[in-house]
Amino acid sequence: MGEHHADFANFETSGREEALALVLQHYEALTTNQDNWVCNLANASSLLWHAYHTLQIPVNWAGFYVSYGQDELVLGPFQGKVACQTIKFGKGVCGKAAAEQATQVVCDVNKEPDHIACDGETKSEIVVPVVSNGETLAVIDIDCLDYDAFGPLDQYFLERLAKLISKTCKF
Amino acid sequence: MGEHHADFANFETSGREEALALVLQHYEALTTNQDNWVCNLANASSLLWHAYHTLQIPVNWAGFYVSYGQDELVLGPFQGKVACQTIKFGKGVCGKAAAEQATQVVCDVNKEPDHIACDGETKSEIVVPVVSNGETLAVIDIDCLDYDAFGPLDQYFLERLAKLISKTCKF
Numbered sequence: 478m479g480e481h482h483a484d485f486a487n488f489e490t491s492g493r494e495e496a497l498a499l500v501l502q503h504y505e506a507l508t509t510n511q512d513n514w515v516c517n518l519a520n521a522s523s524l525l526w527h528a529y530h531t532l533q534i535p536v537n538w539a540g541f542y543v544s545y546g547q548d549e550l551v552l553g554p555f556q557g558k559v560a561c562q563t564i565k566f567g568k569g570v571c572g573k574a575a576a577e578q579a580t581q582v583v584c585d586v587n588k589e590p591d592h593i594a595c596d597g598e599t600k601s602e603i604v605v606p607v608v609s610n611g612e613t614l615a616v617i618d619i620d621c622l623d624y625d626a627f628g629p630l631d632q633y634f635l636e637r638l639a640k641l642i643s644k645t646c647k648f
Numbered sequence: 649m650g651e652h653h654a655d656f657a658n659f660e661t662s663g664r665e666e667a668l669a670l671v672l673q674h675y676e677a678l679t680t681n682q683d684n685w686v687c688n689l690a691n692a693s694s695l696l697w698h699a700y701h702t703l704q705i706p707v708n709w710a711g712f713y714v715s716y717g718q719d720e721l722v723l724g725p726f727q728g729k730v731a732c733q734t735i736k737f738g739k740g741v742c743g744k745a746a747a748e749q750a751t752q753v754v755c756d757v758n759k760e761p762d763h764i765a766c767d768g769e770t771k772s773e774i775v776v777p778v779v780s781n782g783e784t785l786a787v788i789d790i791d792c793l794d795y796d797a798f799g800p801l802d803q804y805f806l807e808r809l810a811k812l813i814s815k816t817c818k819f
Contacts, residue, residue, distance in 0.1 A: 480768070481767050482729075482730050482732050482733075482766045482767070483728075483729035483730055483766055485729075485730040486729035486730045487729075503730070511734075513722050513723075513733075515686055515722070515724055516722050516723040516733050516734075519723055519731075520723065520730050520733070523726070523728065523729055523730045524730060527729065527730075540690070545684075551684050551686070552684075552686070552690055553686055553687070553725075554690050554724075557654075557694065557727075558654035558657035558658075558694055559653050559655075559674070559678065559694045559695060559698075560653050560691065562653075563687075594652055595652060595654055596652050596654030597652045598654070
């Protein structure tokens with residue numbers, strides 16, 4: 478690790494497991510003594526974006542939707558193009574993950590009847606809920622320009638990230 | 649404008665004045681009936697990032713620090729590499745803009761004695777305060793890999809964006 482915060486976003490690896498493990502490690506380092514959720518999710522978005530881009534996986538959106546009450550998600554920090562502002566629990570892939578408190582891995586968003594298209598170029602998506610004491614606090618949402626970009630390894634590490642987020646952030 | 653939110657981040661122009669005017673126009677469209685500051689600043693970061701990149705200006709960070717009290721800035725939504733979490737009012741370029749409630753245009757950050765380097769690659773920077781009723785709510789911060797990247801035109805449009813933000817966001 479170098480002397481600047483930006484160095485946390487420099488992933489010198491070609492392995493997905495190593496890159497995602499580094500995301501967790503860097504997230505923990507960045508959130509020591511810092512529980513501001515906006516700050517922590519903004520840096521987490523940057524870590525995810527740069528990890529996948531280091532792996533040459535064409536992620537076009539990486540970020541968060543955050544719960545307001547237990548019926549609506551509102552756009553949180555992210556990296557990528559402009560996104561939809563609000564999503565009702567149960568609607569689309571993010572809303573389903575929030576309502577069911579279960580990770581959604583979508584190989585082809587065009588085959589998902591209820592998919593909300595913020596970006597017509599997105600081909601696949603993974604959404605992981607951040608849950609604490611039975612409440613959905615937020616969802617991690619990552620979109621990719623490739624079909625079938627995400628699998629069990631992504632799910633494993635993103636679910637670990639979600640647990641870290643629920644422990645380190647005050648919402 | 650197309651049918652997806654992401655299309656707001658597609659700037660088909662080669663002119664800086666037109667691109668920055670479009671940022672304002674798109675920001676207004678995106679914040680109609682939406683006053684959530686995290687949501688609005690997240691989309692604003694995306695608009696700024698994509699506008700400058702369309703112009704082939706190598707912006708490496710575009711986003712916000714938000715006031716907690718009137719003595720500390722905390723990292724808000726942004727696009728780019730991981731950034732410093734907190735900045736005291738008066739410290740560095742962001743802290744100076746927050747404390748003095750005045751835009752800072754820095755041609756060469758290495759000549760700025762009090763510059764806080766989140767990324768050692770940054771060469772120039774513009775910071776514009778978002779002020780309401782005498783209080784600094786936030787600062788817009790944009791960094792570039794080129795020296796002397798920002799001038800009066802950027803200042804003009806970013807100060808208009810800051811006014812729009814103070815009107816459209818509940819902090």
